[in-house]
Amino acid sequence: MEQITLVMDDQVGALADISYLLGKSRINIESLTAVSMDNKAVITFFVKDARKAVHLLKSNGYKTLESEILVVRLKDEPGRMAEFTGLLAKNKISVLNLYYIAKEKGVAIVAVHVDKTTKAKHLLAKMMNLEG
Numbered sequence: 001m002e003q004i005t006l007v008m009d010d011q012v013g014a015l016a017d018i019s020y021l022l023g024k025s026r027i028n029i030e031s032l033t034a035v036s037m038d039n040k041a042v043i044t045f046f047v048k049d050a051r052k053a054v055h056l057l058k059s060n061g062y063k064t065l066e067s068e069i070l071v072v073r074l075k076d077e078p079g080r081m082a083e084f085t086g087l088l089a090k091n092k093i094s095v096l097n098l099y100y101i102a103k104e105k106g107v108a109i110v111a112v113h114v115d116k117t118t119k120a121k122h123l124l125a126k127m128m129n130l131e132g
Contacts, residue, residue: 002050
């Protein structure tokens with residue numbers, strides 16, 4: 001999954017404009033966070049068709065940053081997040097961003113951006129199978 005980040009001047013209506021552009025092009029936002037600090041806005045979101053979204057946003061004057069995100073399943077119980085992040089740390093993989101996306105039927109869905117994506121994919125292969 002791709003994470004798209006926009007860093008821009010904080011202005012009224014920016015999020016509405018971005019949402020409108022994506023919606024008009026039938027691009028569904030899967031997850032979104034927006035933070036405003038010191039007259040700057042940082043908007044981070046996930047969509048299924050990141051290539052299409054990036055092209056659309058760039059053609060409308062937005063500057064985008066893209067990064068690959070790994071989506072994993074964790075058993076939804078105390079201590080599982082510690083085990084997960086501990087496994088990454090033990091293998092010298094740094095967590096750059098982590099998002100708790102959803103919880104359903106005893107399973108937590110987590111999206112993580114790491115510094116060593118290929119190594120993490122191999123290490124987390126079983127957790128990344130979202131089929132069952």
